[in-house]
Amino acid sequence: MKTRLSRREWLAGTSLLAASTLLPRVRSAPSTSATPAASTARAPNLLFFFPDQMRRQAMGFVGEDPALTPHIDRFSREGLYLPRATSTFPVCSPWRGMMMTGRFPCATGITNNCNSTRPTVYLHRDEDCVTDVLHRAGYHIGYIGKWHLTHPHAPYIPQDIREDDVKWDEFTPKADRHHIDYWYGYNAYDDHLRPRYWDNNAPRDGYHYVNEWSPEHETDLGIRYLENAGGAMRDPAKPFALWMSLNPPHPPYAKVPARLRERYQGHSWRDLLQRKNVRLEGIGANARDAVLDYFAAVTGVDEQFGRVLATLDRLNLADDTIVVFTSDHGDMMGSQGLMSKPYPYEEAFSIPLIIRWPGRLAAGRTDDLLFGTPDLMPTLLGLMGQRTQIPRQVQGTDYADLLLGRPGPKRPDSAFYLDSTDGGHRGVRTHRHTYVTGLGANGEARVRLFDNENDRYQLHNLAEKEPALAAELDRATQEWLHRIGDPWPANARA
The missing domain is CATH 3.30.1120.10 (Arylsulfatase, C-terminal domain)
Known part of the structure; x- marks a missing residue:
C-alpha cells in the first residue's frame, strides 16, 4: 500500500538531497595541471543525446527542481558539467541550426522556427555541418528523432494535433541530411504517444506511425544502432557519431505515459513549483496543470538516457565514446508568469550540458565556462581530433583544449x-x-x-x-x- 510522504520527506528523498553531490566539485580555472590520457588509436565515437525543452534546473543533482533524474545525476559524476552553458537563441530551429553549423542565425538564415509561414527559414544544403565534416573524416553518422530544420511545403502532408493552419512537419530528402547515413526522423510532430517517422529510404509519402512513447521507441532504435547486430545498422569498421533527438519534455506535456506520472504520485503542483519567481497568472497559470507532466517526462527522458549508457557499458563502448547530454533550451514553467522558452531568463536560457569521455575529461569536474550554442560544433570537432577540419566560416569557438585541461583560447567574458x-x-x-x-x-x-x-x-x-x-x-x-x-x-x- 502506497503512503503519502510529507513534503519534507519528499524533498529529502528526491533531487534536492542530491545537491550534496555538488560538494566535491570545484570551479575549474584555466589551469594546465590536468594531463590527458594518451590518445587511442581509433578516433572516438560520439553519442549526442538531447531532449527538447529540458531546463538545466530539472537535473536532480543541481538541487533546484524536485525532478527525479538518477541516471543524469550519476552521469554528472562521471563527466564534465558546464553550469554556464546557454541556449544562444532559446528556440528549437535556431538552436539546432547553430548546433549543426557553428554559426549564428544571422549567418544561416535560421532566424526562427521552421514552419510553413517562413519559406526561407531552413538548413540550406550548402552549409558545411558537423555531420559533413565527420563524414569526410570517415565516420558513420546516425540521427534519430526530431530534426526541425526542414521547411514544410505544399502539398502538405498530414500534420499533428495542433489546431492552427501553420504546418510544421515535413519529409527531409537525403540531399538535405548532410551526410547522415542512418536516418530515422521527422521534422516537428508533437504527438508523443503516437509519433511518426521516416526511415532511411522512405519516400515523402512513406512515413509510418508508432503506438509507443517517442523517447522509448527512439531509444530502442538507438540501442539497435549501437548493438549493430550483423553490421545491419552501420559499418563496424568506422567510428560512429549518433545524434538522439528526443522531443519530450516539449509540449504537449500531457502526452506522457501514466507510469511516469506515478513517480510523482501524491504530490501537488505546490510540491513541484518551488521557484520563488513562479507567478500563476496569465499564461504562467498553465504551469499548475503542466508541471507534474513536465517532470514526469523529464524522468522518462532520464530513464531512456540510462538505457543508452547501460548499452555502452554492456558493449564495452563507453571508454571510446564521447557522450554529450544537453538540450536546445529550457522551459519557464510559470517562472516570471511565463511558459515555454524564447526568454532571457535562466529557466529558458540556461541549459544542461554534461560531457563524458573516460580517461580524457576529468570525471566529476565543473567548469564555469560561458559556453554558447555555436561553440558546440567546433568544440566537438576539436575533441574528436578534427580541429584542422573546422570550416573557416564557423563563428563559434573550439574550447576542446580548455575542457581537456590544456592551455587554450581566452575564456570569454560573456x-x-x-x-x-x-x-x-x-x-x-x-x-x-x-x-x-x-x-x-x-x-x-x-x-x-x-x-x-x-x-x-x-x-x-x-x-x-x-x-x-x-x-x-x-x-x-x-x-x-x-x-x-x-x-x-x-x-x-x-
Missing part, C-alpha cells in the same frame, strides 16, 4: 543572447549578470539587468539603478553584434 520576439532582443550573460535590451510587447523600449548572484530568481531589474553597469554590458552586446555581423535594427533597441 555569452551572447538573442531572440526574435517583439522585434527582437539582444544581450549578454556574464558570470554574474544578465543584460537584455529590446522592445516590450507594446513597442516600448525595455532594458533588463539582473544580478544572478544576489538575485538568483531574477526578480529585481537593476537597469535604472545601475546605469554604468547597464552601459558596460550594452557595449559588450554591441561587440557581439559587430563580431558576428548581426544586422539587428537600431530601432529594435532601447
